Structure formats: C-alpha cells, structure tokens
Amino acid sequence: MGGFLQAHFDDENATRRQLSEAKMKLPVSRRRLLIGSAAMAVGYVALSTSPAFPAAPAAAASGEALNAKFMRLSNLLINHRLSPAVGARIAEGAAADHKDMAAMMDQIIAIAEQKQARVVEDFFEDIPAGPAKEFAHWVIFAWYSGVSSPKPDAKVFTFEEALTFQTTSDVVTIPSYGLSGPNLWSQATVPLSQMPRF
Amino acid sequence: MVTKNNAEVVVIGTGVVGVLIAEQLLDAGISVLMLEAGPRVSRAEIVENFRNAPLGLKGDTSVSYPPAPWAPHPTGPTGGAHDYLQLSGPDSYAQTYIRYAGGSTWHWAGTSWRLTPEDMRLKSLYGVGRDWAFDYDTLDPFYTRAEYKLGICGPSNPEQQWPRRARLKPYPMPPLPFSPGETRFTQIVKELGYNNIPVSQARNSGMPYDDRPACCANNNCVPVCPVGAKYDAATALGRLEAKGAKILADAVVYKVETNGQNRIEAVHYLDPNKQSHRVAGKLFVIAANGLETPKLLLMSKDDRNPNGIANRSDQVGRNMMDHPQLTLTVTTKEPFWSGVGPVVNSGIMETSQGAFRSEHAGAYFRYNNFARNRFVTFAALKKGLVGKALDEEIRRMTACTADIVAAHEILPHPDNRLTLSDKTDWLGLPKPSIHYDVGDYVRRSAEVYSLPIGKKIAAAMGATDVKISPKFAQSKHIMGGTIMGADAMNSVVDTDCRSHDHDNLFLPGGGAMASTACGNSTITMAALALRSADAIVSQMKGAH
Numbered sequence: 114m115g116g117f118l119q120a121h122f123d124d125e126n127a128t129r130r131q132l133s134e135a136k137m138k139l140p141v142s143r144r145r146l147l148i149g150s151a152a153m154a155v156g157y158v159a160l161s162t163s164p165a166f167p168a169a170p171a172a173a174a175s176g177e178a179l180n181a182k183f184m185r186l187s188n189l190l191i192n193h194r195l196s197p198a199v200g201a202r203i204a205e206g207a208a209a210d211h212k213d214m215a216a217m218m219d220q221i222i223a224i225a226e227q228k229q230a231r232v233v234e235d236f237f238e239d240i241p242a243g244p245a246k247e248f249a250h251w252v253i254f255a256w257y258s259g260v261s262s263p264k265p266d267a268k269v270f271t272f273e274e275a276l277t278f279q280t281t282s283d284v285v286t287i288p289s290y291g292l293s294g295p296n297l298w299s300q301a302t303v304p305l306s307q308m309p310r311f
Numbered sequence: 312m313v314t315k316n317n318a319e320v321v322v323i324g325t326g327v328v329g330v331l332i333a334e335q336l337l338d339a340g341i342s343v344l345m346l347e348a349g350p351r352v353s354r355a356e357i358v359e360n361f362r363n364a365p366l367g368l369k370g371d372t373s374v375s376y377p378p379a380p381w382a383p384h385p386t387g388p389t390g391g392a393h394d395y396l397q398l399s400g401p402d403s404y405a406q407t408y409i410r411y412a413g414g415s416t417w418h419w420a421g422t423s424w425r426l427t428p429e430d431m432r433l434k435s436l437y438g439v440g441r442d443w444a445f446d447y448d449t450l451d452p453f454y455t456r457a458e459y460k461l462g463i464c465g466p467s468n469p470e471q472q473w474p475r476r477a478r479l480k481p482y483p484m485p486p487l488p489f490s491p492g493e494t495r496f497t498q499i500v501k502e503l504g505y506n507n508i509p510v511s512q513a514r515n516s517g518m519p520y521d522d523r524p525a526c527c528a529n530n531n532c533v534p535v536c537p538v539g540a541k542y543d544a545a546t547a548l549g550r551l552e553a554k555g556a557k558i559l560a561d562a563v564v565y566k567v568e569t570n571g572q573n574r575i576e577a578v579h580y581l582d583p584n585k586q587s588h589r590v591a592g593k594l595f596v597i598a599a600n601g602l603e604t605p606k607l608l609l610m611s612k613d614d615r616n617p618n619g620i621a622n623r624s625d626q627v628g629r630n631m632m633d634h635p636q637l638t639l640t641v642t643t644k645e646p647f648w649s650g651v652g653p654v655v656n657s658g659i660m661e662t663s664q665g666a667f668r669s670e671h672a673g674a675y676f677r678y679n680n681f682a683r684n685r686f687v688t689f690a691a692l693k694k695g696l697v698g699k700a701l702d703e704e705i706r707r708m709t710a711c712t713a714d715i716v717a718a719h720e721i722l723p724h725p726d727n728r729l730t731l732s733d734k735t736d737w738l739g740l741p742k743p744s745i746h747y748d749v750g751d752y753v754r755r756s757a758e759v760y761s762l763p764i765g766k767k768i769a770a771a772m773g774a775t776d777v778k779i780s781p782k783f784a785q786s787k788h789i790m791g792g793t794i795m796g797a798d799a800m801n802s803v804v805d806t807d808c809r810s811h812d813h814d815n816l817f818l819p820g821g822g823a824m825a826s827t828a829c830g831n832s833t834i835t836m837a838a839l840a841l842r843s844a845d846a847i848v849s850q851m852k853g854a855h
Contacts, residue, residue, distance in 0.1 A: 192698055233698040254692050257701070260365045263689045267365040275366070277688040280706040284491065285650040285682045286530035288369075289358060289537045295525035296517040298651050302491035305646050305707055308699075 179215070180204050186218045189225045190252050192232045193276060193311050202270040203255045207248075210261070217245045279311035318344035318557065319851060321578060321592035323564050323607075326414020327833060328598035328820040328840040330544040330551065331460060335844035337554040341851050344557045344590065346580055348599070349382040349410035351560040354545070357417070358537045366685055372407050372418050375534040380737040381563055381583050382410040396602075397732040397744035404631060404727075404747035407787050408600050412560050413545025415600065415787070416833065418534040420655040421513040421541045423463050424675070424830025425454050427474040429664060433722075433826050437669040439752065440722040441825040444797040444806045450838055455479045457837035461542040462523070464516035471508040473660045473830075484516040487526060492647035492713060493657050496678040499771045505659045507678070511834075513542035514653055521546070530682050532654045541653075562588070564599070565740055567611040567620045567816075575620075575816045581738050594815045594847060598840070601631075601789025601821045605729050606743045608793070608818075621793070621810040621818065626803050628730060630723035630791035632827045634675075635749040635783035637757060639715045641769045642776040646710035650682025662764060663720065663829035672719040672753045674761035675829035676768065679714040687712060715768060717761040719753045719783075720829045723791050749783050757783075788832040793822035807846035808839055815850075819843040 180197070183204035187195050207214050221240055230236040240246045255261060259275030261268040278287045284303055286292040320336055322329045325347040333343045357375050364374040373386030383392040385406055398404055408415040428447035433440035455478070457463075465482035466472055486509035489497065497507040514532070515525045526540040539546050548558060562580040568589075570576040577591040597604050605628040609619040619627055655677060663673035687708035696704050732744035762779065769777045796802025799811035808819035820836045 190697070237697050250695065253697060253701070257692060257705070258366050258688050260367065263367040265365060265368045265371075267367060269363055269365055272362045272366070275688075277684045277691075277705050277709075280702050281650075281682075281684060281709045284648050285684065285709060286528055288650075288682050288685075289362060289529050289531040289535075291527040291529050291538070292651060293528055295515075295527055296488055298490075298528045299488040300491060300651070302495065302646060302648055305703070305710060308702055308706060 179208060182215070182218050182222070183207070186222055187252060187256065189222065189230060189236070190233050190249055191256055191276070193279070195256065196271075196274055199256075199259075199271045199274050203252070206255070206261050206268045206270060207252070211248060213244070214248070217248045220245045221249055276311070279309060282309045282311065283307065318342040318592055320344075320594045320596065320847065321346065321590055322596045322598065323578065324348075324414065324597065324599040324603075325412045325544060325548065325558060325560075326598060326600065327416045327461075327542075327544045328836055329414070329596065330547045331457070331837055331840040332596055332598065332817075332819065332844045332847065333551055333556055334547065334554065335841065336847060336851075337551065337556055339848045339852075341848065342555065343551075344592070345551070345559065346562040346564055346578070346590065347410075347412045347558065347560045348563040348603070349384070349412065349560065350379050351412035351548070351558075352376075354535065354537070354539060357535045361531070361534055366688065369685055372409070372534045376409050376411060376417065378410065379561070379583070381561065381581065383736050384408055384410040394734075395736065395742055397734055397742050398747070399744070400727075400746040401748045402635070402783055404633070404745040404785060406602065406633070406785055406789055408602070408789065410600075410603070411545075412548060412558065413543055416543040417545060419513075419541075419543070419833060420532050420831070421653065422655050422658075422831040423458070423461070423465075423511045423513055423834035424473055424658070424660060424828075425511070426450070426826075426828050426830070426835055427664060428476075430720075430826055430828035433668065437666070439669060441794075441796070443825045444795055444802075449806075450835075450842070451479060453838035453841045454834065456841050457834055458511070459483050460841070461513045461834070461837060462515055462520040463511050463513055463834070465511035466509050471506070473508060473511065482511060484518060484520060487512070487514065487516050487652055487656060489656060490649060490651035490680050492649045493652075493678055493680060495645075495647055496713075496772070497657065500659060500676075500768055503767060503771055505676075505768075506661060507657050507659050507676075510656055510658050510677075512653065512656070513833075515540045522550075526653065528652050530650050530652065530654060530680070533681075563738060563740070564597075564607060565610060565738070567595070567597070567607065569613060569615055569620070569813070573615050573813060575813050585738060594817070594851060596817045596819065596843070596847070598818075598820050601792050602729060602743050602745070604818060604820070604822055605792035606731065606741070609729075609731050610741065616812070621803055621812050621816060623812050624800055624802060626725070626794055626801060628792050629725040629728045630794045631727045631729055631745060631747060631789070632721050632723055632791040632824070634718040634786035634788050634827060634829060634831075635721055635753050636716050636718040636786050637762065637765070637783060638780045639717070639762075639765045639769055640778040641713050641715060641772055641774040643711045643713065644773050644775060646707075647713050647772070648710050649678075649680045649713060650684075650709075652680060654679065654681045656680050658830075660830065662761075667760065668720075670755065671760055672721065672756035673829050674717045674719050674756060674764070676761075676765065677716050677718070679716060681714075683709045683712055713772070715765055717757075717765050718786055718829050719749075719756055719761060720827045721749055722752050723794060723825065724748070724750060727791075729792055753783070786831070788821065788827070790821040790824040790827050790832055793818040793820075795823040795825050806842075808843040809846065817843050817847060
C-alpha cells in the first residue's frame, strides 16, 4: 500500500483529537448542520443565478462524464455490481481531493484495456507504483468501507451499501438494519468458502 | 428568577431510575415534575446520526448523541467532550453516559444480571468491602417488579438462571436465540466446565411488550435500538406525560436549596439562555446519574451543609466504582460469526462467585456479539489486497475474530473519589474530577484468576492470536458515589435510598450500591428505584 492511505492511518489519532476539540467548541448537530447547509445552498443559488446559469448544462455534462468514467474505473477495480448513486458520491469526493483524477483514471483504464482485463486480478499488478496505484487503492477502499478514510472527519459515501457488509451478508447483520423476524435468526454456522454473490 | 411550584415531587433526571419512580408516584396520585438537563431527541434522529457517521467513528457514542452545550456528557477519546471528566489516578475513570431525556439507557446493552445473596455480604463472608444494609430476600420482590416493568427476557430452566435460586415469578419473556458464535462459544466453554447462559436482558423476545415491538436482530442495541425493542427510559416519557407528569428538558439543576429545618425546599436550574429558575416541592428525587448526582450535591453546599448536601458523612462522591474490564481479542482458525441477534446475549457468571473473593475479585466473562465488520474492515484494506483475496480476507477477519470480555467486581474505597474541578463547563458549572485506582483486589484477579481463565478459553477456541487490552477499561456502570448503609456516619442514604441528612431527599440508583458484583448494575438500580418509590408514596401519604 502506498503512502496516501498509510498517512491516513498514521495520523488518525491526532485527527480524532482535533475533531473532538472542534466538536467541543462548536456543538452543532448533524441535522442542524444539514439544515444550515441547505439554507446556504439556497442563498448561493439566489445570489448567483445569472452568471452561473448559462454554464450549468456544461457543468452537468462534465459531471456525468466524470461519473461515467469513474464507474468504468470502479467496475474494473471491483469484481461486483456497483451502485451508480454511491459511485457518484465517491467520484465527487475523489474529485475534490485529486485534481489529477481524470488523468489517473485514464491511465488505469488504459492499462486494464491493454490487458483486456475481465477482473481486477488481470491487471492490478501492472499499475505502476505511484499516485495512480495509490488512487486505485483509495477507490477500492472507498467502495468497501463507504468512507474516504479511517479518520473521524472522513467523508461518508454510504453505510449500508459499503461492500464490507456484502462479504458477510449471508450471516452478519448490517448494524441497525433488521436481519429477520422476531426470534427467527437461529442458524447454523456457515463456512468461509461460501462467499455471497454481490 | 421565576419560582415554580407545580408538583408535589420533583424528580431530577429522566433516566431509568427517575422514570420508574415517577410512574409509581403518578399511579399513586402524586403529582410529578421531572427536570432533565439535556435535550429531548427523537429515536429517528439518533439512528440517523449513527448511520451517517464515518465507519471509524461508529463506536463513539457521542456521534449518535452529540452533547448539548449546556449539558455536556463525557464521550470518550473520540467524542465531543472528552475533557468533561477531569481524570487522575493510576486508572482512568473514563465513563460515558448521556444527558438526554431518557438518560443512558438509550445506549445500554440491556444486560440485566441480578446480584446474588453472596454479592450483598462481602464483608461477612469474605472480609472485604461492605455488606449491604439488607439482604437479597428483601430486594428479591423489587427485582421481580423491575423485570416486569422493564420487560426482561430470560430462560425458564433454573440451571440457566442467575442467580441459581428459586424465582418468585418466571421472566415475562423467553430468552433470545444465540448467534452461531455464541452457540459455538457455549459448547467450547462447557468442555472447560463453564456454563455460558442466556443473559437476562431488557429486550422484547418473540413478542411485543409494553407497547414496544419484538427484537428483530438489528444488532445495534449499543448505541441505539432503532425500533425500541430494547427498553430505554425514553420509551416511557410519553406514557408518563399522559399520566400527568410534566417533563422539562434543557433544565440543568445546579443548586439544591435547604430550609431552616435542613429539609430540601427547592432546586434551581439554568436554561440554555443561562437564565435561572427555582422549583419548589415537598419531596425531591435526584436521579441524575452516578456522577452528576454527587456533583450536584457537592455543588450545593451551604452554611448548614458545609461539605455539600447529604454529606454529613463525607461519603458523597467517594467509593466510586464500576466493573473494570479487560478484553481478549482472539483470532481463530474456524469461523465463529458474531453479529446475529443482540450485541450481548450470554455470559459466564459462576466465575464471579467463590471463596477466592477474600483474596481477589471475581469476574464475569462474555462473548461480545457485535457485527465485526467495522472492527476489521480498515485492517483488511490496509493489507493492500484486491479482488477475491480482499473479499476473502474481510470475510475471514469478520468471522474468525472475537472479543471475550472479563468484567471484574471492585471494592468501595473512599479515595476513589469525585470532587469538583476548578475547570468549568459551558454554563460555568464545575466539571467533575475523579481520582481512580482499581486497586490490588482487581489487579490480583487479573493476574491469578481472570486472565488465566480468559487465556484458557481462548486456547480452547483455537486462537492463533490473542491481544489483551493493556489497561482496565470502564464498563460505564457508575456506582458508589452516594453509598447506602445503616450507619449515617459512613454512608449517604438509608435502605430506601433516602438521605440520612434530609428526610425529603431521595438519591436512588447506582450511587447507592454498596457492592458491585460483576454483572451490569441497571436492574439493581431499577429494583432500588421501585423500593424508593414505595417509600416515597408511603411518606407522601403521611405514613412516614
């Protein structure tokens, strides 16, 4: 694993402390924060309608193209069915943190196509060490964990659709989502080898 | 300052103790006003907070329950008020509790082990700690009432009940099914001579109860049951209001006022605008949590009570106790599979009893049944695997790791003490300061008893790796700060949890417990609450 994710893990504790201090100073609930954000967004639209409007279709088209390319990349890196809605959120988060995202996606996709890859194992080792490989690891990380990093201030892309839960969906509950009816969850243990299809 | 006097009994705190007492009083025709320091929040909002939290933060309860500025509660190292508790001493009394309407049962596991008769006679039987001021048979009917009030499920087979003695009534509901991991764990420890029995727990089993639905295995009892199948005091608030209770949220009581006869005359609270209000009443119940109650008593010192309210004995805030716990995280060859059913569903209790208690603490062992994805996902991803190998590694680590927890009893010690810090909170009120040392009684147990048993269990599970927590963690079972006793010179409350010093002040709950045993404290707190309620009704009706 490259330095990008490693750095996330290494300074996790320090960031937690910082976040804790920030929360102490500004205790605002998530709901209030969302309401506040929505109000700010409405205000932004009202103030910026005339200059921003003509550019909006182009921006939307650009966003769709980015999402489509990101889903193409994701489907090469992950051998499972993926949600476009979750992908759009991860792509948005990735774009914010990786200015050279488009070029890295092109590079990785080109390697996969050159190898005529059907699954990630066909080409992943061919991605050269460096930013593109770190980005590929990050994309996988985001899909499996549903977050941008292990840090407390991570962006949340999804909870219940994080792929980690799919690897154990034949047995383990996604916490807070009911598994079965009242007292109907008795079951024999299952072997590790029976990986669920997802 | 506004004086309000609209209830005969003023209850401070809307957790399980306050709620149980309030309802008994209302049913007896006594008017009740409840003051809650924190906000009143819907279950949906708490569930939403949990689901929207980053995966790495889901174990931090403050994410689901962000503290209000005026009612900070401790949140642990990753929470929003990690320095609310000012901690000192060899061990860290790092607790979490919730200052919301409904209190800390919002995020309890629902585990409801009773004390045993022996647990209440440590001094007589083993020469350590304190005896309770009454015996188990005195508490037994109140346990039964509490179990029916909260809705406790448990086994009908006497061999699987705790304590192993005839019950006055069966549990109102049967036990819940085990997960594959719990089933396998039970088989393994049986071969070692230990009985892993279904925990008696406040969770609706196979049927609705108390207008709440049956558990359907959401595996999220901690931090919040999304459907209310687990009892929490918040589920009772609407019913109390329908019976006539007035509940004031965001009302931070900061002073208890006495009169010339040294009876309690009123309490004063601050609202979120920092405006002060005075509430008078005939009788007062402070059930504001095992830390907040002694803090409030110490904050309220006056000329008649220079050490604080109810503190002629100088025992308020002393004897702080919990269940110091050590966790063995084991990696196994075969899959165990946690995360099916409630998060705590069984335990080995017999290891809490024995003549060894003259030398060291007993311990209770439990197999944690939390879904383990959130504990292992980052570690699996850190290995840099992709594709099928990554899927298999996450699945293996989820299935083949488990937490075995050894929870110890602790003895009351006056130096384990809560005092008032010179640091203040958002309202300018002193933060609690707690000095804590689990003591040699606990450390000796870990050395010669609990960890050897834990390692033996781990080996029998086929563990290929065992990681033991380096320090004692707290179980968030706050006990002892207003300790009960027959002698007013070395205890704070009498056998009804009435203050020795003020006959119209009751301090029920975990603070009154004279011994901790090893099992979770809430059902004993609930039993004490009902016993207090009977005494209060009797007193209010003029019989005292």
